Amino acid sequence: MISHWIDGRQWSEKPERTGKVYDPATGEVQNEVALAGVGEVDAAVAAARDAYPAWRDTPITRRQNVMFAFRELVVQNRHEIAKLITSEHGKTEPDALGEVQRGLEVVEFACNITHLMKGEFSEQVSTGVDTFTMRQPLGVVAGITPFNFPAMVPMWMYPLAIAAGNSFVLKPSEKDPSPSLLCAELLKEAGLPPGVFNIVNGDKVAVDRILEHPDIAAVSFVGSTPIARYIYENGTKAGKRVQALGGAKNHMVVLPDADMELAADAAVSAGYGSAGERCMAISVVVTVGDAADRLLPHITARIAKLRTGPGHDPDSEMGPLVTPEHRDKVVGYIGQGEAEGADLVVDGRGYSPEGYEGGFYVAPTLFDRVQPGMKIYEDEIFGPVLGMVRVEHFQDAIDLINANPYANGTAVFTNDGGAARKFGNEIQVGMVGVNIPIPVPLAFYSFGGWKSSFFGSSPIYGPEGIRFYTRQKVVISRWPDPIYRGVDLGFPQHGR
Secondary structure: OEOOEEOOEEOOOOOOEEEEEEEOOOOEEEEEEEEOOHHHHHHHHHHHHHHHHHHHOOOHHHHHHHHHHHHHHHHHOHHHHHHHHHHHHOOOHHHHHHHHHHHHHHHHHHOOHHHHOOOOEEEEEEOOEEEEEEEEEOOEEEEEOOOOOOOHHHHHHHHHHHHOOOEEEEEOOOOOOHHHHHHHHHHHHOOOOOOOEEEOOOOHHHHHHHHHOOOEEEEEEEOOHHHHHHHHHHHHHOOOEEEEEOOOOEEEEEOOOOOHHHHHHHHHHHHHHHHHOOOOOEEEEEEEOOHHHHHHHHHHHHHHHOOEOOOOOOOOOEOOOOOHHHHHHHHHHHHHHHHOOOEEEEOOOOOOOOOOOOOOOOOOEEEEOOOOOOHHHHOOOOOOEEEEEEEOOHHHHHHHHHOOOEEOEEEEEOOOHHHHHHHHHHOOOOEEEEOOOOOOOOOOOOEOOEEOOEEOOOOEOHHHHHHHOEEEEEEEEEOOOOOOOOOOOOOOOOOO
């Protein structure tokens, strides 16, 4: 049984409800996870609340040293974390190691917390008056994270929040909870006091209690757009600070002058990596002019060579989907796209590797002549389904993307610097790649889309992450001076 992590230890009470944790490669149920009710969430928040004052007052250099120690432990245990990701999520072990590395980069950014928490100082803003700012933690904060990156996305949140002096309650996906629990043990080994980091596994019951709990000051979320909107609306209604990252329909534009070999590599890598279960996956290739006819053979040739199989097999390049329900959903979209008139160039339905017939597999799937209005274009499929849209002019591609309600990431492939500059300037999307298919910023920048892909004011991790988990205080000070005395009922003025 996979349980919760509360006040520095595994929660031992028997749960009222449990959920299934699958091995996606075989389709077998490999474990059960305890699903938290209101009582378990309240216990985790109480532990975080009690631990917060001492942790807030812990010297920032000591908090930083905990992050340094945690960083070393993650490096030492990265293969174990990756194997847990593969076991419960299904992605290949190299992909899982890459996930751990990208999470580790945020931990390394948090190791700069002594610099990141610096304020500003202005001397003598008025006679004998100085002004300075400081950044202070919020208190108890929470994170609600998705199944597709069970190690990385939580690491986008708790290292910065904890290093800044907050205590944290994490609600990871109940589909693959084990990587976060291992990280909780590593944080404890790194010297983090009990109660500063807590985990409650669960579903909507736990989420709703987090959103309404009066002792939680802020909530970070990554997931689908409908749930992101729900988190944002209900969290802010309860007076919380909220950053909620939603879904995506990421377009990659290919101009006729592009390097078609490079563009094909990018489309296949970004479309089918992690079986398409990425919020930054490319799901639509928009070809301009005659680019489609020249690009399509390169893409199909690459798809034919891809090996889909269990994530632990070193020969596998793409693994299974996470659950049978998600597999069936993706298969349903493929059938719907075919019925709506898109050209099904490569059909990934019905595939299973020998010896793993019960696994949740969908092989790479490719549609051509997809049109706006089709469900496979409008919806986030979150699977290995790539659609090609043909347009006549570059401006048509820009207008198509700008009309889409999602605006997480996009890319343009071209050898024309002017076209690339026009794209970067005019496109209404939060993260833009130029000859780069997945424009995910490194940890010293921040990650966040626009429109229905993001709700809130602060993108996640990086400098914006520090701002989200802290608030600024301005102090204006004057020490008593026997020369400056007297009552003045006038409005304070500078220069006096």
